[in-house]
Amino acid sequence: xxxxxxxxxxxKDMVAVEDxxxxxxxxxxxxxxxxLTYTLRGGGKRLRPALAILSASFxxxxxxxxxxxxxxxxxxxxxxxxxxxxxxxxFVRWGRPTINKVWGMxxxxxxxxxxxAKAGSLTASTENIRVIKLLPQTLMTITNGELAQATSAFxxxxxxxxxxxxxxxxxxxxxxxxxxxxxxxxxxxxPAIQILHDYGYYLGIAFQIIDDILDFIGTEEEVxxxxxxxxxxxxxxxxxxxxxxxxxxxxxxxxxxxxxxxxENIKQTIEIVRNSNIIQECFNVAAEYRAKxxxxxxxxxxxxxxxxLINLSDxxxxxxx
Amino acid sequence: xxxxxxxxxxxKDMVAVEDxxxxxxxxxxxxxxxxLTYTLRGGGKRLRPALAILSASFxxxxxxxxxxxxxxxxxxxxxxxxxxxxxxxxFVRWGRPTINKVWGMxxxxxxxxxxxAKAGSLTASTENIRVIKLLPQTLMTITNGELAQATSAFxxxxxxxxxxxxxxxxxxxxxxxxxxxxxxxxxxxxPAIQILHDYGYYLGIAFQIIDDILDFIGTEEEVxxxxxxxxxxxxxxxxxxxxxxxxxxxxxxxxxxxxxxxxENIKQTIEIVRNSNIIQECFNVAAEYRAKxxxxxxxxxxxxxxxxLINLSDxxxxxxx
Numbered sequence: 224x225x226x227x228x229x230x231x232x233x234x235k236d237m238v239a240v241e242d243x244x245x246x247x248x249x250x251x252x253x254x255x256x257x258x259l260t261y262t263l264r265g266g267g268k269r270l271r272p273a274l275a276i277l278s279a280s281f282x283x284x285x286x287x288x289x290x291x292x293x294x295x296x297x298x299x300x301x302x303x304x305x306x307x308x309x310x311x312x313x314f315v316r317w318g319r320p321t322i323n324k325v326w327g328m329x330x331x332x333x334x335x336x337x338x339x340a341k342a343g344s345l346t347a348s349t350e351n352i353r354v355i356k357l358l359p360q361t362l363m364t365i366t367n368g369e370l371a372q373a374t375s376a377f378x379x380x381x382x383x384x385x386x387x388x389x390x391x392x393x394x395x396x397x398x399x400x401x402x403x404x405x406x407x408x409x410x411x412x413x414p415a416i417q418i419l420h421d422y423g424y425y426l427g428i429a430f431q432i433i434d435d436i437l438d439f440i441g442t443e444e445e446v447x448x449x450x451x452x453x454x455x456x457x458x459x460x461x462x463x464x465x466x467x468x469x470x471x472x473x474x475x476x477x478x479x480x481x482x483x484x485x486x487e488n489i490k491q492t493i494e495i496v497r498n499s500n501i502i503q504e505c506f507n508v509a510a511e512y513r514a515k516x517x518x519x520x521x522x523x524x525x526x527x528x529x530x531x532l533i534n535l536s537d538x539x540x541x542x543x544x
Numbered sequence: 545x546x547x548x549x550x551x552x553x554x555x556k557d558m559v560a561v562e563d564x565x566x567x568x569x570x571x572x573x574x575x576x577x578x579x580l581t582y583t584l585r586g587g588g589k590r591l592r593p594a595l596a597i598l599s600a601s602f603x604x605x606x607x608x609x610x611x612x613x614x615x616x617x618x619x620x621x622x623x624x625x626x627x628x629x630x631x632x633x634x635f636v637r638w639g640r641p642t643i644n645k646v647w648g649m650x651x652x653x654x655x656x657x658x659x660x661a662k663a664g665s666l667t668a669s670t671e672n673i674r675v676i677k678l679l680p681q682t683l684m685t686i687t688n689g690e691l692a693q694a695t696s697a698f699x700x701x702x703x704x705x706x707x708x709x710x711x712x713x714x715x716x717x718x719x720x721x722x723x724x725x726x727x728x729x730x731x732x733x734x735p736a737i738q739i740l741h742d743y744g745y746y747l748g749i750a751f752q753i754i755d756d757i758l759d760f761i762g763t764e765e766e767v768x769x770x771x772x773x774x775x776x777x778x779x780x781x782x783x784x785x786x787x788x789x790x791x792x793x794x795x796x797x798x799x800x801x802x803x804x805x806x807x808e809n810i811k812q813t814i815e816i817v818r819n820s821n822i823i824q825e826c827f828n829v830a831a832e833y834r835a836k837x838x839x840x841x842x843x844x845x846x847x848x849x850x851x852x853l854i855n856l857s858d859x860x861x862x863x864x865x
Contacts, residue, residue, distance in 0.1 A: 252688050254695040306657060310650040329631040329694050332653060336627060336660070337687040343664060343680030352671050359664030366658040367573050373650050374575040 226268060229534045232527040233276050236286055236293075240272045243294050247341065258326060258334045262301055265317050270430075271296040271401040273535070278405030278419045280528040288408050291345035292354060296401040298345070299358070302338035303365055303397070305331055310373070311456050318447040346404075354404040361400040368392020376457035377480045379467065386464055387428065394434075395427030418519045422532065425516035430539050432509040435460035437544070439496050445544045451489040454479065461508065465501045466492060506540070513540045547589060550855045553848045554597050557607055557614075561593045564615050568662065579647060579655045583622055586638050591751075592617040592722040594856070599726030599740045601849040609729050612666035613675060617722040619666070620679070623659035624686055624718070626652055631694070632777050639768040667725075675725040682721040689713020697778035698801045700788065707785055708749065715755075716748030739840045743853060746837035751860050753830040756781035758865070760817050766865045772810040775800065782829065786822045787813060827861070834861045 230237050248259040272293035279289050307313070308321040309331040315321065323331035339362065346358045368389050375381055375389075402423030406416040437446050438453045439462050453460050454476065459467070463476050475495065479488035496502060513536045523529050551558050569580040593614035600610050628634070629642040630652040636642065644652040660683065667679045689710050696702055696710075723744030727737040758767050759774045760783050774781050775797065780788070784797050796816065800809035817823060834857045844850050 252691070254691040255688060258691075306653050310653055328649070330691065332627050332631055332656075333687050333691050333694065335653075336656075337684060337691075339657070339660060340680040340683035340687060344677070344684065347673070347677045347680060350673050352668070352673075355676055356665070356668045359661040359668060362661035363658060363665065366654050366661060367576060370573070370575040370579075370651065370654050370658075373654065 224534050224538060226538060229531050229538055230273055232531055233273065233280065236276050236290075237269065237273060239286070239290065240269060240276075240293050240297070243290060244297065247294065247298070255334075255337065258322065258330060259337075261325070262305065262322065262334065262338070265301075265319070267297075267300075267317065269297060270535075270539075271300050271397060274398060274401035274423060274426075275405035277528045277531055277535070278402040278423075279409035281406075281415060281524045281526060282409040282411045284409055288349060288351075289405065291348045292404050292408055293401075295342040295345040295358070296397065296404070298338045298342040299361070299400065300397055302335045302342065303369075303393075305338065306335040307369070309335070310369070311452075313448065313452065315443075315448045318444070349408060351408060353407050357400055357404055357407075361396050364392050364396040368396070372458055375459070378457075378459075379477055379480055381459045381464065381467075383461075383464060386459065386461060390428055390431040390435075391424070394431040395424045398423035398427030398430065415523060418522055422516045422520060422536075425512045426536055426539060429509045429512035429516060429536070432461055432505060432512065433540055433542065436462060436502060436505050436509070437542075439493055440502055441543065447544065451493055454489045454492060455485065461505050462496045462501050463492060465504060466496055466499075469499075469501075509540050513537075545855050545859060547859060550852050550859055551594055553852055554594065554601070557597050557611075558590065558594060560607070560611065561590060561597075561614050561618070564611060565618065568615065568619070576655075576658065579643065579651060580658075582646070583626065583643065583655065583659070586622075586640070588618075588621075588638065590618060591856075591860075592621050592718060595719060595722035595744060595747075596726035598849045598852050598856070599723040599744070600730035602727075602736060602845045602847060603730040603732045605730055609670060609672075610726065612669045613725050613729055614722075616663040616666040616679070617718065617725070619659045619663040620682070620721065621718055623656045623663065624690075624714075626659065627656040628690070630656070631690070632773075634769065634773065636764075636769045639765070670729060672729060674728050678721055678725055678728075682717050685713050685717040689717070693779055696780070699778075700780075700798055700801055702780045702785065702788075704782075704785060707780065707782060711749055711752040711756075712745070715752040716745045719744040719748030719751065736844060739843055743837045743841060743857075746833045747857055747860060750830045750833035750837060750857070753782055753826060753833065754861055754863065757783060757823060757826050757830070760814055761823055762864065768865065772814055775810045775813060776806065782826050783817045783822050784813060786825060787817055787820075790820075790822075830861050834858075 244263045248263045250256060250259065275293045275296050276289060305322050308316055309323040309328050313321055314324040322334055343358060346355055371389050399420055402419040403416060406419040438450060441450060443449050454463060466474055467476055475488040475491035479485060516536050517533055520529055520532055565584050569584045571577060571580065596614045596617050597610060626643050629637055630644040630649050634642055635645040643655055664679060667676055692710050720741055723740040724737060727740040759771060762771060764770050775784060787795055788797055796809040796812035800806065837857050838854055841850055841853055
């Protein structure tokens with residue numbers, strides 16, 4: 224199923240999200256305008272605003288209260304990407320040059336800071352203390368995960384536990400920020416908030432596993448950035464972890480991290496992973512998390528947006544980009 | 545007058561600030577602990593927490609409510625310094641290596657993000673919507689000022705207006721964040737909030753002018769970083785601006801920005817500025833802002849902390865570091 228079909232019940236509001244995002248780029252500051260406009264036009268699937276809106280659809284749905292939050296979660300996402308690309312010295316994202324590539328590291332750091340602040344400002348405008356507290360908590364979790372990743376880069380001694388810790392911090396936390404804040408702002412009862420929290424959490428894990436799979440099996444055209452990027456950064460993701468588990472004595476990841484030829488060892492890692500059942504196993508793990516995400520959705524009121532949440536989880540584990 | 549004399553009426557609470565700052569460094573994350581501990585031990589004058597506490601002392605003084613805010617303003621300050629040093633590729637601050645020098649650009653970006661988030665979390669814990677809204681607004685202002693500075697680096701066509709815009713964004717905004725939030729949390733009446741807002745604003749401008757003077761007349765030992773750092777970064781501050789105004793046709797700043805010898809032209813600029821009355825004129829401008837800062841303090845309740853605010857403004861324009 225295509226995203227626009229999944230978004231059908233909230234189509235009008237997703238158009239409003241897009242308009243609002245565009246308007247964020249129009250500021251009375253010449254040096255900010257270009258950076259913001261470029262970033263906000265980047266496209267992307269707007270998954271996080273959709274998650275906030277869908278999660279808010281089961282109880283007291285109030286778009287005016289919700290819109291700043293839907294925008295905030297997307298800006299948080301963008302801010303972390305802008306800083307990540309700077310940290311990783313990545314030059315391509317969404318099939319086009321990154322901010323740090325076009326404007327340099329200095330402006331990329333500042334743009335990220337501005338986006339965090341703008342997200343904070345929008346969240347504060349809801350005047351809801353619970354979601355207000357959730358934002359900095361989320362950012363601390365993300366940063367902690369990124370630091371864990373940076374610290375463990377090019378190290379072989381990594382466990383699945385460490386991998387799941389990292390992705391729960393760097394990806395699932397932001398999904399939870401979207402779903403939980405949507406639920407809270409719709410005045411959902413606590414059990415429903417918990418169900419949507421868990422949905423966001425497990426879906427975020429599944430999403431990141433798929434992202435990590437795509438870094439092995441996608442094409443640069445599909446994923447919008449070079450294949451094997453994670454390995455090039457020294458980041459051990461689930462497919463690489465499974466490879467290391469299978470061939471602990473000698474494998475191209477080990478050779479890569481021990482200073483062996485970069486291009487050749489990345490190529491070999493990708494080949495071995497692709498020609499094994501590792502990818503299928505990774506898909507199985509993602510499917511488990513997807514199932515966990517959806518397991519309690521049936522407790523929510525029966526609405527077409529509930530079906531959208533299920534279809535969205537399907538989209539996330541079957542997507543090609 | 546020494547800082548410890550000025551802080552005398554709030555000495556106990558400033559000790560509590562120091563303790564609380566230390567405790568922020570103790571987190572359940574090995575990769576964060578070292579970075580935080582190093583940053584929080586950096587010293588500094590703790591001016592901003594003192595401003596928050598002094599500003600809160602005139603009405604309903606409640607340390608429990610205030611402490612998270614006092615810590616938050618200091619963390620915001622530290623976060624911007626950590627990112628600034630990364631942006632400027634500065635290696636020395638407070639007489640010791642910067643985070644980016646010791647741990648690299650990647651971790652410096654993430655540490656700054658974490659500190660912003662922690663500041664947001666502490667501010668949110670006050671559950672006061674007004675100060676909660678002030679934080680992201682302040683960060684947007686600071687970022688805007690930093691972007692203006694980055695964009696105008698190594699450009700000669702700069703006005704005093706542009707200079708004052710930049711320093712009001714990058715320095716005065718954070719002083720206002722401290723004084724206004726202190727006033728708001730003490731339930732001060734609106735006119736008193738405005739007086740303390742203005743005090744923070746004008747004092748921030750005066751503070752930055754002195755900082756910019758010290759970059760010309762200080763010693764590396766005193767200021768804790770190399771003299772002439774601003775010029776080396778292409779940043780035109782008030783002394784350089786006055787030099788350009790006096791010798792518009794030919795001057796070492798112009799030669800520097802047009803690609804002339806860096807070391808030689810910075811040395812010449814510093815010499816000319818030191819051997820003219822430019823420094824005295826800059827001090828005069830700072831004194832004007834200091835006077836503006838204090839002009840309405842007499843409207844506040846007569847307390848020893850009011851005297852502290854006046855003495856602090858004196859300290860700020862006479863300090864050597």
